[in-house]
Amino acid sequence: MTLHADATAVLTGWDPPDAEQAELREHYLKHLAGYDDAxxxxxxxxxxxxxxxxxxxxxxxxxxxxxxxxxxxxxxxxHCEPGDSTLAGAALREATEESGLTGLQIDPLPLQLSRHEITAGGCKGAFHLDVQFRVTAGAGTQYVVSDESHDLAWFATNALPEGVDQTVADLVKRAPLPSSRQLHSSRLVTEENFRPDR
Structure with a gap:
């Protein structure tokens, strides 16, 4: 299955938590249907x-x-990369690369969708259609700051940094429990058992 096909399948099968998220899902699916390079x-x-x-x-x-x-x-x-074959795998790869953490586990169903304008790199008028997942760290939570970040930090869910974007705050509110559908699935996806060809 291609990454494009996986994204279509994941979003089609996802149960949005509210009407706004359902509307975003339809926007994402329309975009996927209209662009081979979506x-x-x-x-x-x-x-x-x-x-x-x-x-x-x-x-x-x-x-x-x-x-x-x-x-x-x-x-x-x-961004997704050519080696990615699933959205969850792309998110897990990004989390691993940007944090240096090992033993991460990802709920393969999205928590939230967020459409936002790209504000960096002179891309005015272009938008990210972000699919956001919940990843759980293992017992070791000592991170490594990557070249893409000024800093990394753990924040209590009830004490987020001042000025944090509302979409991040909304994402944090949705994060305490894995999705109900995932609770009935066989397992979480980890970097050890994730394979791009599965």
Whole structure:
């Protein structure tokens, strides 16, 4: 299955939590149906991205990055790459690369969708169609700041940094429990058992 096909299947099968998210899902699916390159950063005016809200094992803290270009505290994530075959795999790869954490587990169903204008790199009028997942860290939560970040930090879910974007705050509110459908699935996806060809 291609990344494009996986994104279509994931969003088609996802149960949005509210009417606004349902409307966004339909927008994403229409975009996927209209563009063969919908997954790649070269697609304009919009393209899909994958991000991960990393939570600690107690689900009381989240790991945010002070983004190197946007200079705001955000969840981890970014553009899909040619080696990605699933949206969840892309989000897990981004979380691992940007945090240095090992043993991460990802709920393969989205938590939230977020359509936002690209504000960095002179891309005015272009938008990210971000698919946001919940990732749980293992017992070791010592991160490594990547070249893409000014900083990384754990924040209590009830004490997010000042000025955090509302979409990040909304994402954190949705994060305490894995999705109900995932609770009935066989397992979470980890970097150890994730394979692009599955």
């Amino acid at each position: 997954m790649w950063r070269s697609c304009r005016p919009e393209h899909l991205t994958a991000s991960a809200l990393v939570v600690d094992p107690t689900t009381t803290s989240v790991l945010l990055t002070l983004h190197g270009l946007v200079n705001r505290w955000l969840q981890l994530g970014g």
